[in-house]
Amino acid sequence: MRAGAVALSRLLRDALQAMDRAAPLPQARAVLLDAMIDTDYPARLVLSNDNFFCVPKLAIAANQFYPRAEEKLRRLRQLFPQDTLELFIGLRNPASMLPALAQQLPGTSFAQFLGQTDPRLLRWGEMVARLRHAVPDVSITLWCNEDTPLIWGQIVREIAGMDHNEMIVGGMDLLAEIMAPDGYRRFRTYLKDHPEMTEIQRRRVIAAFLDKYALPDQIEDSVDVPGWTPALIAELTEIYDEDVFQLSAIQGVQMITP
Numbered sequence: 133m134r135a136g137a138v139a140l141s142r143l144l145r146d147a148l149q150a151m152d153r154a155a156p157l158p159q160a161r162a163v164l165l166d167a168m169i170d171t172d173y174p175a176r177l178v179l180s181n182d183n184f185f186c187v188p189k190l191a192i193a194a195n196q197f198y199p200r201a202e203e204k205l206r207r208l209r210q211l212f213p214q215d216t217l218e219l220f221i222g223l224r225n226p227a228s229m230l231p232a233l234a235q236q237l238p239g240t241s242f243a244q245f246l247g248q249t250d251p252r253l254l255r256w257g258e259m260v261a262r263l264r265h266a267v268p269d270v271s272i273t274l275w276c277n278e279d280t281p282l283i284w285g286q287i288v289r290e291i292a293g294m295d296h297n298e299m300i301v302g303g304m305d306l307l308a309e310i311m312a313p314d315g316y317r318r319f320r321t322y323l324k325d326h327p328e329m330t331e332i333q334r335r336r337v338i339a340a341f342l343d344k345y346a347l348p349d350q351i352e353d354s355v356d357v358p359g360w361t362p363a364l365i366a367e368l369t370e371i372y373d374e375d376v377f378q379l380s381a382i383q384g385v386q387m388i389t390p
Contacts, residue, residue: 143164156210160211186198186201196249201259201262205266206267218271221260225278227372274386279389283388310342318345
């Protein structure tokens with residue numbers, strides 16, 4: 133890589149914003165690639181940015197997640213017209229995601245952040261449908277943030293374009309953060325003693341060890357929003373579960389599940 137992550141993020145952001153005024157120049161792709169990598173023909177280029185669709189204060193509006201998401205993806209396609217683009221998105225329960233976003237906005241109350249949006253009307257499926265309609269040749273891979281510790285290795289493999297059962301360094305790193313030290317040591321020993329396990333079997337073992345050794349304060353989101361009752365949080369969670377269930381039915385969408 134030729135530049136730091138922050139510089140690359142800013143470079144891509146500026147390129148996308150410049151398209152407010154004009155279409156990208158024919159050499160835009162070559163200029164971006166030259167700044168990012170040391171070869172003209174990369175097999176795969178992975179870019180990650182929490183704020184690719186927009187900054188937190190603009191993450192919701194008019195009962196939609198990321199109202200400008202499809203425009204950002206359409207512009208990215210214009211910048212890389214002859215390349216195969218894949219989009220990877222980790223989803224999150226709005227009951228915990230919305231308060232977390234609001235916490236990133238000092239001086240803004242939660243009510244101001246929500247504006248006229250009713251959190252019960254927010255749907256990831258609606259956003260994904262907009263993306264698929266805007267740029268149908270871009271495949272989309274999704275997973276639930278709540279499942280990440282169980283499937284982290286597979287998420288990395290999918291993003292990197294690796295075989296499903298290929299071993300990777302750090303595939304279990306997240307478990308060390310949410311599992312009691314003694315339990316994590318026992319888990320690593322179990323994996324070492326059973327090297328023949330498939331990915332599905334490995335996930336079942338992870339689930340079993342988490343059931344016994346998970347650290348509650350690391351796996352349970354604490355939601356403390358003025359006016360939000362346990363009943364509302366439960367309702368938002370139920371809506372989210374149904375929303376996620378329906379996502380895999382959208383053509384061109386893959387869900388990574390435990």
